Amino acid sequence: MSAGQAVFSGWMEIAEKAVQDEARRQAEEAALAALVSQYSGTLYRVAYSVLRNAADAEDAVQEAFVRVLRHRNSLHEVRDQRLWLIRIVWNVVMDRKRRMKTRPETDDVAELARVLPATGLSAEERAAAAQHHAHVLACVERLPAKERQVLLLSAFEELNSVEIAAVVGITESSVRSRLFRARNLMAGLLEHTRSLR
Amino acid sequence: MKTGNRDQGSGISQAEETLRLLARLPAPEGLEERVQAHLAAAAKTVSPKARLLRWPAVPQGQSSLARLAAAAAIAAVVVGGGWVVCSRFQPAQPAQAVTAPPHGAAQQGGFSRAGAMRTPQTLNGPVVAAPAVAHPANATQTTQSVAQPEPKTLHRVKHTATREPISPTPR
Numbered sequence: 134m135s136a137g138q139a140v141f142s143g144w145m146e147i148a149e150k151a152v153q154d155e156a157r158r159q160a161e162e163a164a165l166a167a168l169v170s171q172y173s174g175t176l177y178r179v180a181y182s183v184l185r186n187a188a189d190a191e192d193a194v195q196e197a198f199v200r201v202l203r204h205r206n207s208l209h210e211v212r213d214q215r216l217w218l219i220r221i222v223w224n225v226v227m228d229r230k231r232r233m234k235t236r237p238e239t240d241d242v243a244e245l246a247r248v249l250p251a252t253g254l255s256a257e258e259r260a261a262a263a264q265h266h267a268h269v270l271a272c273v274e275r276l277p278a279k280e281r282q283v284l285l286l287s288a289f290e291e292l293n294s295v296e297i298a299a300v301v302g303i304t305e306s307s308v309r310s311r312l313f314r315a316r317n318l319m320a321g322l323l324e325h326t327r328s329l330r
Numbered sequence: 331m332k333t334g335n336r337d338q339g340s341g342i343s344q345a346e347e348t349l350r351l352l353a354r355l356p357a358p359e360g361l362e363e364r365v366q367a368h369l370a371a372a373a374k375t376v377s378p379k380a381r382l383l384r385w386p387a388v389p390q391g392q393s394s395l396a397r398l399a400a401a402a403a404i405a406a407v408v409v410g411g412g413w414v415v416c417s418r419f420q421p422a423q424p425a426q427a428v429t430a431p432p433h434g435a436a437q438q439g440g441f442s443r444a445g446a447m448r449t450p451q452t453l454n455g456p457v458v459a460a461p462a463v464a465h466p467a468n469a470t471q472t473t474q475s476v477a478q479p480e481p482k483t484l485h486r487v488k489h490t491a492t493r494e495p496i497s498p499t500p501r
Contacts (some may be wrong), residue, residue: 174357269348287347
């Protein structure tokens, strides 16, 4: 092969590789857009259940997808994308929760009254329901972190105990034992507050 | 006790119902669009491992012809450049012996020695002291004996001069 032919074939290979990379990039962007449209709602609910603030939850979802964007080259290697995304947003939320410890607490009752569905309720009933939910959530906040996390995730119908274990990074038996402890503690807390009233 | 357990159970179920309500909350309107817009903005700053320059697109029908023309142009530029470089520079000539200039620097306008001769600095040997003359008669005798070409006499005189130099003042 002459030098000219070698240069020509090398140039052809470079051009074809550029075309392939461009096609791959477009495919990755399309896959990412599909993930956003499919799972952004789920991720938002996971984030909101912990942060209990709409703006913070939306920020957490966006941050989670930015992390996905950084690893978009390895998207095809992920087996369960839903669980993978929930785990990412869970880590983001936990980081934010840790940082928010020093911040003043938001008015959960007003936020809950605005957010939670209250169709067919009067204004007083709605306010009472919001207060009840706020009281329950305050008790949840008093649980130890490990038990609280498992209890929050168990409320999601999409997640079974195996998936909760994968999100938190523990074994399934640990999930069950933590959930058992969380329920007992929760019952004790609710009973205690009821007796105080 | 049973009532207490029933209360506890209802309390837990109420608590779980609250958590389930939270878990079923609908996402706010336009969340997906906002996330997509945020990602589009972030994609400009977040770069993958390597970035490729975009090559200008070539129409499919003329691709081979255009590529051939481009390759020929590149080859012509490379060959032309090489030829220009080779034509400008001559091949290196073999090295010649350099003749040293003659020493007469004054003829070429440089400094001259002005007739100075170099004398090497050597150690002075023992200086033979000249014999002092006490009496003219002895002196003439001595000079006469010295003037004689016989080696014996000269040897004797030398001994005399070295061993017993005549002092200028009489003893």
